[in-house]
Amino acid sequence: MRMNEINPEELWKKIREGNWSKPTAGVCDGYAQGNLVILPKEEALEFMIFAKRNPKACPMIDVLEPGEFEPLKSKGADLRRDVPLYRVYTREKGFSTRDSIEDLWRRDLVSFVLGCSFTFEAELLREGVPVRHIESGRNVPMFDTTIQCKPAGRFHGNMVVSMRPMKGKDIIKAIEITSKYPEVHGSPVHIGDPGEIGIKDLQRPDYGDSVPIHEGEIPVFWACGVTPQNVLKNADLDFFITHSPGHMFVTKIKNSDLSKG
Amino acid sequence: MRMNEINPEELWKKIREGNWSKPTAGVCDGYAQGNLVILPKEEALEFMIFAKRNPKACPMIDVLEPGEFEPLKSKGADLRRDVPLYRVYTREKGFSTRDSIEDLWRRDLVSFVLGCSFTFEAELLREGVPVRHIESGRNVPMFDTTIQCKPAGRFHGNMVVSMRPMKGKDIIKAIEITSKYPEVHGSPVHIGDPGEIGIKDLQRPDYGDSVPIHEGEIPVFWACGVTPQNVLKNADLDFFITHSPGHMFVTKIKNSDLSKG
DSSP, rough: OOTTTTTTTHHHHHHHTTOOOOOTTSSSSTEEEEEEEEEEEEHHHHHHHHHHOOTTSOEEEEETTTTTOOOOOOOTTTTTTTTSSSSEEETTEEEEEEEOGGGGTTTTTTEEEEEOOOHHHHHHHHTTTTOOOHTTOOOEEEEEEEEEEEOOOOOEEEEEEEEEEEEEHHHHHHHHHHOOGGTOOSSSSSSGGGGTTOOOOOTTTTTTTTOOTTTOOOEEEEETHHHHHHHHTTOOSEEEEEEEETTTTEEEEEEEOOOOO | TTTTTTTTTHHHHHHTTTTTTSSSOSSSTTTTEEEEOOOOOOHHHHHHHHHHHHHTSSSEEEOOOOOOOTTSSSSTTTTTTTOOOOOEEEETTTEEEEEEGGOOTTEEEEEEEOOOOOOHHHHHHHHHHHHHHTTOOOOOEEEEEEEEOOTTTTOOOOOEEEEEOOHHHHHHHHHHHHTTTTTTOOOOESOOOGGGGGGOTTTTTTOOOOHHHHHHOEEEEOOOOOHHHHHHHHTSSSSSEOOOOOOOOOEEGGGGGGGGO
């Protein structure tokens, strides 16, 4: 069974049975993958306001009621077990990774599923726009920037962006396409001079891998799902849970259903 | 000074000084008006999840942090004083109206500004689509329906809709136009047979006024901002505040800025 051909239910089962703990890039073709953020109810309202104010960095695909772990839009899933690798923060112990959070579950935990650029990258490729890091078999290069997110309560911080170098004609197509996907970061936040948004060296990303930029290409920057992880770090919380980078929650939502175009 | 020509700051000042306590239809041309919902933080997260799940009935234009009363998108306004008439619910006293809620203000209150159909009606008229209740100088007819909202925690209930009768060619235009305004109820939820959504008699609306339906016209139904008021009633809360029907919060957001088209 090829991993790109299995459906989300099959993937969830594999993960639950301990047969999949790897990153999810290329898994379950056609289905949207999501960043996961889990917070106590006490902080969840402010985080939800933060996400609402920063839709490009934190596009909310799904929000669950306190204590719930079966996403409305992914019936049958269990968010406590069906992500390949979790990252847990506690004030006492800092960060640790786990393959299940069932034993940590509490009735006051609120889960957010946030859109991820895998969805629009699939669409870019389908429309013939080359995506350098995929061509090169690497992770997308990501950078801290000086672009400030709109704060909400204790949640604040600068935007993290992902970068894809492109030629002009592809940039136009890429903007047209990604504009139709507001729930997966939407249109770019910057094009051109990296210095304008506080990036010093495109060959030294803060996260992910560097990619070559060819003659005549312009760097294009999209808001990135690493932003909420940074914002959570800044918020001085006692406890929160996210997916481990690259190990996303695979939803039952079709990529095409996230298009507003 | 004509009320349709004043700007929102001028209106807020008038209201604060006790010189305007009337409905806001036709006031401040070009500016979006909003439904107001104010809840204690304890219930606000669940209400925000409800609104997120029911964007046509509860389109969130703005959400404020607990205790805040100056909307991000309407700097200079004070939500405790700048609405012409408020409706306050307490478990002990039921409903009452007030021209200010300053003395009731608490640091745990969360304010939501929800989109209102005045915005898309202005656009329909501008594009030559006749709107019957405006032609007739009446309030829009509104109906309880059997369409269930997606529940979130204690918030649940059926959708309230507004009805505008139109000829076929105008319906097409009206759908094209309102589709571009997802933050003010968006496209219709039903067209045609009122019985299908549980409406018995179009001439006996549950709220607002009845309007004549001419030969060859089809009734078109949009989600209505009265829905959250019903949902709040169902939620068995101790305390909440809304605007009094028709007495909206006039924002500094231009109607045209709410267009996604």
